Amino acid sequence: MGSDPGLRLLREATAGSRRSLVRALGWSAVQAAPALASGRMLATALDHGFLAGRPMVGIGWLAGIAALYGVRAAAQRAVFDPLAAIVEPMRDELVRRVVRGALRRAVHEGLPGAGPDAAGVTRLSSQVDAVRGTVSALLRTALPLAVNLLAALLGLASLDLRMAVVVAVPLLAAVAAFVPAMRTLTRRRAAFLLAEERVAAATGSVVGAARDVAALGARREALAEVQRAAAASAGAATTVAWANALRVPVILIGGQLPVLGLLLAGPSLVRHGTVSPGAVIGAVSYVTAYLIPALQQMTGSVAGFWSQLRVLAARLAATSARPDPPAPAEGPAGDGDAELAVHGLTFAYGPHAAPVLRDVSFTVPDAGHLALVGPSGVGKSTLAGLLAGIGQPDAGRVTLGGRAIAALPEAERAASVALVPQEAYVFPGTLRENIAYLSPDSSDDTLDRAAAAVGLGPLPARLGGYDAELADPAGTLSSGERQLIALARVYASPARLVILDEATCHLDPAAEAAVEAAFARRPGTLVVVAHRLSSAARAARVLILDADGHAYGTHAELLATHPGYATLVGHWNAPLPTPVP
Known part of the structure; x- marks a missing residue:
């Protein structure tokens, strides 16, 4: 994080929110209670309840699973307060930095008579709010996702270590293959964001010079300039969509393949008395109820949020950087004591x-x-x-x-x-x-x-x-x-x-x-x-x-x-x- 200016900017903007982050992580861990215990409780409900001819016992265990979901709902509500304590001060600090950067450019780099900085307006009104929303969404999804993923794997291992291996190997392989694709997605999102800024800058310059455009009869040229910027932005959006499509094979390998492995290995394990039927069904429930949704979130919303955040933070860091102070210079002053x-x-x-x-x-x-x-x-x-x-x-x-x-x-x-x-x-x-x-x-x-x-x-x-x-x-x-x-x-x-x-x-x-x-x-x-x-x-x-x-x-x-x-x-x-x- 120290070498990336965008991430360094976010770290500085959230430096005072570590206690709130710990609170949010704690409530996210509470949300993972069903992911940790529901598969094992389902196996118990089947093996010692419904399959053993004791339906009330099975219903009691299912009621316990429902109670865990109630706990998760309460934890989901409680996590919003610490998230707000992280996101709102961060937004205020980013606004201050962007305003300082805009003023610096206006004072030191602006030309007399120059029109408004439309791209700067985009950064302030759009990009800062986009960072705020992205960080909030990322924390709401990534923290529960991480603890749910870990809890589900631990719960699966508690049922049977071999079934956990059948699930974990393709899952980890798919995640390892997806990480490099994140770099491509980030680069394409960066190109898309720059294209959006060029659209804003081109539109702003044309609107600001509307009288001159009309006086010179340059409507067609002005329209063509804006259309070129818009076409480049649309093309960049298309490349982002293609990069997002990489998630499909990742979900198939990391999520659907483990389900197939459990269904193929389950009957053999049950026949040899290694695991119970309820344990096989509980293992499948861990994968279908938690691991596959977690993988879908990771490759979809979380990956999108993360790459978008990297791009936006890098742009804000570049535009809000403070200038280096000028080299030391000595000037004249009067002689004599100045106490x-x-x-x-x-x-x-x-x-x-x-x-x-x-x-x-x-x-x-x-x-x-x-x-x-x-x-x-x-x-x-x-x-x-x-x-x-x-x-x-x-x-x-x-x-x-x-x-x-x-x-x-x-x-x-x-x-x-x-x-x-x-x-x-x-x-x-x-x-x-x-x-x-x-x-x-x-x-x-x-x-x-x-x-x-x-x-x-x-x-x-x-x-x-x-x-x-x-x-x-x-x-x-x-x-x-x-x-x-x-x-x-x-x-x-x-x-x-x-x-x-x-x-x-x-x-x-x-x-x-x-x-x-x-x-x-x-x-x-x-x-x-x-x-x-x-x-x-x-x-x-x-x-x-x-x-x-x-x-x-x-x-x-x-x-x-x-x-x-x-x-x-x-x-x-x-x-x-x-x-x-």
Whole structure:
């Protein structure tokens, strides 16, 4: 499972469901009670009841078999709760990953003016739900099938070991022959799924360009493109159907042949007194009632579910993969000590209002990395503004390198402190003017380093270089691209203190991690207002604000000692990286 990206994705998405899986397996074992005992009970009912002239004894044993089926029905009902506890969290995690992948492609790979990603819509609305349904169906069938198969073989062996061998040899041979055919079925299902995506992509592109198609008189060509995709999809469906037909000889060899063997060997065994007539009939019932249906399920629904799941999971893994963070890049920063010290900071939005911040004190050393966390409305952005020198506190002070930020001359404060808000501003003008706004003399090499550090990627080249005009930034750039331009602007600046106030909210978690890593390597001090657990865990220190005040420490310390922080962590969904020591 570790080498297959699709199965690895499913394993990660269900990592927290092991206890539920054990519960589901336990209830499946209870469902196997008739498979284990019914054949032997039927043999006893015949040998010691009906064939011995004691019909009431036989009826009593048959009533016992009926009771076992009642137990199985109750177990089948009970298994749904643990299955739901496995499948629903898995679906939520897959949706998060697919959305992150779609956003990453839209930000980093999408072209301005491009139409909707119809294949991406298919992945989200169809493939994730298909994985959810397939996993649920696979667990509902595969778990009982496995325990029923084992229980029936054990029950058969308890009647007579030789009859068990007559059944097991062709059964195992048929299963061994079917396993390689599964690879063919999986490959053909993969081709069918890709063909379906091409149909969705072709249809979406034609619908999105309907006006152009009509204006150019290209209806016939557009129709032909969609028809070619549909024909390829139909052909792929046919190959899947032929692969499914391989199950017929497997059932004949593994299921029907053992029945024939028992019927041929049974009379001889009975005549020699080796087994009783009831035992032969019980053995046949094991095969016909449990082994043949199990084989039909294995080669039919279970094989189909498994191959479909492999294909769907592989597609989701490929489309939700996170990008590798960019290579380390160093950028310019101002000289001097960048220790940030906050002493007794108190602030309220009016003389009669309750303080938003009360007696907040902490210190971030030069080149330190602090994450500021807390529930919504607790004052994180207010504190970020005060750290940047925007507004005056009612009490206390903020110093950078021993100097009060609020007392710095405006030009010096603007050069020393950079606050990047959630909504990035990109003004009409050239890309160079936007990135070099805080460092007008920056060379192309400096701009290249800043762009590479924050993951701006191919955007400069796609726009036509740094001198390309951005006449309508809001219309031509995505929210994530605008954030990356603002981040590159600050990275290239001489600021010694950088405050990111949810400035990466439009980036996927991997891109956000790359941005924070770049600013952490950059000379100076970094403060991140975190909106994901991963940002807090990456920081050297964490400051949490809540209704009871504030607390300061490492991620691990606060998690162990601060109930509010532990509660906040429990509501965050981002993956948890290793905290920075």
